[in-house]
Amino acid sequence: MTTPAKWLSAEQLRAWKGLSLMQLQLQARLGRRLAEHGLSYQDYLVLATLSDQPDGRRRVVELSDELGWEKSRLSHHITRMCERGLVNKVPCPSDQRGIFVILTDEGRSTLSLAAPDHVDDVQRYFFRHLSTSQVATLARIADTVLENLAADALDA
Amino acid sequence: MTTPAKWLSAEQLRAWKGLSLMQLQLQARLGRRLAEHGLSYQDYLVLATLSDQPDGRRRVVELSDELGWEKSRLSHHITRMCERGLVNKVPCPSDQRGIFVILTDEGRSTLSLAAPDHVDDVQRYFFRHLSTSQVATLARIADTVLENLAADALDA
DNA sequence: CGCCTTCTGTTGAAATTTCATCTAATCACG
DNA sequence: CGTGATTAGATGAAATTTCAACAGAAGGCG
Numbered sequence: 001m002t003t004p005a006k007w008l009s010a011e012q013l014r015a016w017k018g019l020s021l022m023q024l025q026l027q028a029r030l031g032r033r034l035a036e037h038g039l040s041y042q043d044y045l046v047l048a049t050l051s052d053q054p055d056g057r058r059r060v061v062e063l064s065d066e067l068g069w070e071k072s073r074l075s076h077h078i079t080r081m082c083e084r085g086l087v088n089k090v091p092c093p094s095d096q097r098g099i100f101v102i103l104t105d106e107g108r109s110t111l112s113l114a115a116p117d118h119v120d121d122v123q124r125y126f127f128r129h130l131s132t133s134q135v136a137t138l139a140r141i142a143d144t145v146l147e148n149l150a151a152d153a154l155d156a
Numbered sequence: 157m158t159t160p161a162k163w164l165s166a167e168q169l170r171a172w173k174g175l176s177l178m179q180l181q182l183q184a185r186l187g188r189r190l191a192e193h194g195l196s197y198q199d200y201l202v203l204a205t206l207s208d209q210p211d212g213r214r215r216v217v218e219l220s221d222e223l224g225w226e227k228s229r230l231s232h233h234i235t236r237m238c239e240r241g242l243v244n245k246v247p248c249p250s251d252q253r254g255i256f257v258i259l260t261d262e263g264r265s266t267l268s269l270a271a272p273d274h275v276d277d278v279q280r281y282f283f284r285h286l287s288t289s290q291v292a293t294l295a296r297i298a299d300t301v302l303e304n305l306a307a308d309a310l311d312a
Numbered sequence: 313c314g315c316c317t318t319c320t321g322t323t324g325a326a327a328t329t330t331c332a333t334c335t336a337a338t339c340a341c342g
Numbered sequence: 343c344g345t346g347a348t349t350a351g352a353t354g355a356a357a358t359t360t361c362a363a364c365a366g367a368a369g370g371c372g
Binding site: 006007008011012014015016017018019020021022023024025026028029067068069116119122123125126127128129130132134135136137138139141142143144145146148149152 | 162163164167168170171172173174175176177178179180181182184185223224225272275278279281282283285286288290291292293294295297298299300301302304305308
């Protein structure tokens with residue numbers, strides 16, 4: 001064969017374009033609802049990630065990994081969320097460089113107000129249209145692709 | 157059960173988070189390569205969309221639909237790409253409000269230089285890890301979700 | 313026609329994100 | 343221990359994206 005693939009097939013193109021368009025539209029839609037609670041979609045992600053932890057705290061670097069955000073972006077964002085009273089920053093005892101980001105009471109209550117509507121939207125606009133096996137396929141695809149990206153990043 | 161779904165299942169969560177993380181990382185990776193050709197990922201999308209058309213031209217409103225960008229974002233972006241000489245703007249004869257965005261020779265050649273590397277990356281980092289049926293599933297999911305979002309936007 | 317509504321695209325300011333750089337702390341290792 | 347390399351996070355300026363408001367053109371309908 002010449003090369004593995006000179007271009008994308010029609011089906012690949014449909015999947016590729018569709019996926020990013022879907023992501024954009026979905027995010028826009030979800031953001032519109034979250035705005036009613038005074039949160040951006042990004043704010044929500046941060047709050048939700050913090051609340052995954054029982055003590056509502058995460059190292060900045062952990063958040064950065066989980067969300068896939070550059071550290072600078074996260075740092076700026078956390079600063080702004082701090083000013084709004086949604087989170088706090090406290091130094092990490094075991095690593096003097098580290099910072100814990102912690103949910104404030106207000107952050108927690110804002111999240112708990114927004115979450116039901118948000119989850120409802122995610123179900124309505126996304127999962128409602130997917131079969132169980134489709135969901136499983138998505139999860140597996142994401143894991144596989146991410147694993148390979150990570151592996152590739154090591155030797156590169 | 158209480159309500160249809162109070163929260164997301166573990167598998168749903170895995171799919172949901174994985175999908176957006178994948179998108180972010182993928183985009184970052186692809187962007188890094190495109191930067192070698194002096195293009196951002198966004199630039200590439202615009203150029204590629206224009207080059208889909210035989211005459212390399214699109215109405216701004218068409219681009220906005222295809223890319224899912226807000227018109228203001230697109231307007232600013234086109235302006236900047238104009239200044240860099242990648243595209244031109246010409247008024248649309250049949251609709252005095254309309255603007256055609258057109259690939260310049262430089263835009264076309266920049267794209268043709270960047271495209272092979274980019275397509276290669278998309279294959280390497282994404283499609284390489286997917287079976288044919290997984291690709292088909294992705295395409296169908298995106299279409300379905302987008303259709304329902306569009307339908308929902310009408311009566312809302 | 314005249315009026316009202318919708319559509320297209322632009323604009324400038326504000327908010328967000330990126331980029332390069334910097335400081336301090338940890339780590340690896342002789 | 344000491345030194346050089348790496349890591350965590352912050353910072354300010356530049357680039358990008360959003361938001362609200364706007365102007366002109368089309369379209370609908372009396």
